[in-house]
Amino acid sequence: MLIKLSYLLLAGLTNGSVYGLIGLSLSIIYGSSRVINFAQGEFAMLGAMCAFFFMVSASLPWPLAMLAMIVVVVLAALALDYGIYRPLVRRRAAPLTIMIGTLAGAIILYGLAFVVWGPEQKFVPPVLSLEPLRIGFLITNSQQLSLIGLFIFFLMLTWYILYRTRFGLSVRATGVNPRTALLMGIRSERIVQFSFMFSAFISGVAGMMIGPLLGGNVGMGLLLTVKGFMAAIFGGLGSPFAAAAGGLAIGMMEALMAGYGTSLYAEPSIFVFILMVLIVRPYGLLGDYEAERR
Amino acid sequence: MLNIDNIVAGYNTSVALENVSLDIPEGKIVSVVGANGAGKSTIVNAISRLVSVYSGAIRFDGKDITSMRPTQVVELGVVQVPEGRDIFPPLTVEENLRLGFHRLAGRKDAARRYEERFSYVTGLFPILRERLKQRAGTMSGGEQQMVAISRALMADPRLLMLDEPSLGLAPMIVDQIFDILARLRSDGLTILLVEQHADEALKLADYGYVMGTGKVRAKGRGEDLRTDPTLAQSYLGRMAEG
Numbered sequence: 289m290l291i292k293l294s295y296l297l298l299a300g301l302t303n304g305s306v307y308g309l310i311g312l313s314l315s316i317i318y319g320s321s322r323v324i325n326f327a328q329g330e331f332a333m334l335g336a337m338c339a340f341f342f343m344v345s346a347s348l349p350w351p352l353a354m355l356a357m358i359v360v361v362v363l364a365a366l367a368l369d370y371g372i373y374r375p376l377v378r379r380r381a382a383p384l385t386i387m388i389g390t391l392a393g394a395i396i397l398y399g400l401a402f403v404v405w406g407p408e409q410k411f412v413p414p415v416l417s418l419e420p421l422r423i424g425f426l427i428t429n430s431q432q433l434s435l436i437g438l439f440i441f442f443l444m445l446t447w448y449i450l451y452r453t454r455f456g457l458s459v460r461a462t463g464v465n466p467r468t469a470l471l472m473g474i475r476s477e478r479i480v481q482f483s484f485m486f487s488a489f490i491s492g493v494a495g496m497m498i499g500p501l502l503g504g505n506v507g508m509g510l511l512l513t514v515k516g517f518m519a520a521i522f523g524g525l526g527s528p529f530a531a532a533a534g535g536l537a538i539g540m541m542e543a544l545m546a547g548y549g550t551s552l553y554a555e556p557s558i559f560v561f562i563l564m565v566l567i568v569r570p571y572g573l574l575g576d577y578e579a580e581r582r
Numbered sequence: 583m584l585n586i587d588n589i590v591a592g593y594n595t596s597v598a599l600e601n602v603s604l605d606i607p608e609g610k611i612v613s614v615v616g617a618n619g620a621g622k623s624t625i626v627n628a629i630s631r632l633v634s635v636y637s638g639a640i641r642f643d644g645k646d647i648t649s650m651r652p653t654q655v656v657e658l659g660v661v662q663v664p665e666g667r668d669i670f671p672p673l674t675v676e677e678n679l680r681l682g683f684h685r686l687a688g689r690k691d692a693a694r695r696y697e698e699r700f701s702y703v704t705g706l707f708p709i710l711r712e713r714l715k716q717r718a719g720t721m722s723g724g725e726q727q728m729v730a731i732s733r734a735l736m737a738d739p740r741l742l743m744l745d746e747p748s749l750g751l752a753p754m755i756v757d758q759i760f761d762i763l764a765r766l767r768s769d770g771l772t773i774l775l776v777e778q779h780a781d782e783a784l785k786l787a788d789y790g791y792v793m794g795t796g797k798v799r800a801k802g803r804g805e806d807l808r809t810d811p812t813l814a815q816s817y818l819g820r821m822a823e824g
């Protein structure tokens with residue numbers, strides 16, 4: 289009984305960490321630009337596919353492969369910034385228009401990945417061992433544990449940057465009002481660019497780590513964007529930490545419903561549950577923050 | 583110190599300033615007054631390089647800043663307190679002040695300069711000292727204006743531009759803020775003050791400009807403009823009552 293529960297919770301924690309990392313990434317971009325980046329999951333897809341490409345096809349050791357993956361993902365983020373975000377902002381496009389732009393970006397990234405890797409499921413090699421690891425009565429593996437560890441690490445790193453550095457203060461100010469930030473001498477375009485790159489980095493690493501557990505294919509980005517988006521609005525889009533917590537909660541609910549009910553109903557039930565929460569708390573479970581901006 | 587030479591400026595759809603020239607001498611207060619939509623904010627935002635300038639030139643210390651980026655203008659020490667204050671509501675008072683300090687934050691002696699600016703600003707507005715951890719958005723209108731002015735002063739500006747600092751404030755608070763501006767001038771600061779409260783603004787100013795629909799209609803010593811009966815009727819009439 290207890291063993292099954294703890295096993296489910298662990299699985300939920302693992303998937304939840306990934307959703308949380310995507311939610312965190314989404315809300316970092318949202319926080320500086322008021323735009324939801326619908327290409328966020330594609331960064332995770334690129335992370336997984338690059339892990340496959342650099343570790344299997346190019347047979348690099350994992351630290352080098354990870355470095356190469358980060359370069360690719362950050363370049364993709366820059367392409368999105370220079371190719372879509374900036375031109376639209378300079379033409380004073382509304383946030384909704386820019387979001388549709390990022391959706392176009394997602395489709396382009398998917399298309400490019402499709403050309404390179406094709407539609408098949410790829411075996412993404414684990415960075416760490418998938419060998420069962422026994423901790424008391426829990427059975428896990430180091431890949432799973434490292435994902436949870438990364439989740440905590442990125443959460444703390446983001447918190448540190450946003451709330452303990454001068455740069456982070458500029459990021460938050462830009463999110464509140466980019467024009468006023470500009471009047472302080474803060475180059476808001478630079479700030480948004482950083483948030484694209486930083487969040488792509490987080491999502492890419494998340495994708496690389498979840499690849500071996502979920503399997504990698506070029507279509508996985510959309511699902512991750514949706515889950516990350518759910519995480520972010522469930523927790524509260526205005527705060528990266530609320531978004532991350534939302535991801536954890538969704539991962540847990542999914543695992544528990546699949547374990548005790550059937551996975552068939554898990555997803556729709558979670559959607560309904562989130563909808564109900566949003567009716568009561570439109571800014572998300574933890575989000576009072578967003579309401580008082582602007 | 584700042585010199586606007588015959589600029590035409592505006593928004594993609596319309597021209598808001600037609601051949602406007604304006605001079606701000608060092609250490610003086612220059613007031614720009616005029617009715618709604620006269621183009622007062624457009625002047626301030628043209629200087630801050632937020633508005634397109636189609637012809638003419640803006641010079642600061644003789645240097646042409648017309649094609650600079652907004653951040654470069656701030657870098658030179660030309661800082662504005664925007665219309666409607668535009669503080670950062672979810673951030674604390676202290677964070678707002680730190681953002682104002684952004685211009686100097688990268689410098690070598692930043693820590694010392696911060697202390698120096700901070701004590702200057704809290705000397706002007708002592709209540710801010712007790713409110714450092716308060717979210718700026720939860721303060722009263724007058725307090726928010728103090729935060730906005732303090733934030734600009736944290737940058738140690740060479741030219742301070744204020745766009746309708748009296749907006750929505752009680753007369754007593756407005757007087758307080760104008761007293762502070764006089765104090766800033768006596769400390770050597772150069773000030774461009776945009777106001778609809780023409781009477782007070784011209785009384786305070788060394789020089790004044792009266793704007794009407796995108797043009798300078800009159801200029802001169804503040805006191806002369808204030809007491810000119812024809813101006814009061816044609817351009818300031820509506821404001822003289824308020």
Ligand SMILES: Nc1ncnc2c1ncn2[C@@H]1O[C@H](COP(=O)(O)OP(=O)(O)OP(=O)(O)O)[C@@H](O)[C@H]1O
Nearest residue numbers: 593596598616617618619620621622623624625778
């Ligand atoms: N963002 C904008 N886009 C287009 N036109 C604008 C914009 N901002 C101002 N204008 C126009 O430019 C003209 C001058 O506006 P401006 O804001 O400079 O007036 P103002 O003197 O500051 O008025 P107020 O006292 O109401 O603040 C007005 O006709 C206004 O409609």
Ligand SMILES: [Mg+2]
Nearest residue numbers: 622623624665
């Ligand atoms: Mg105005």
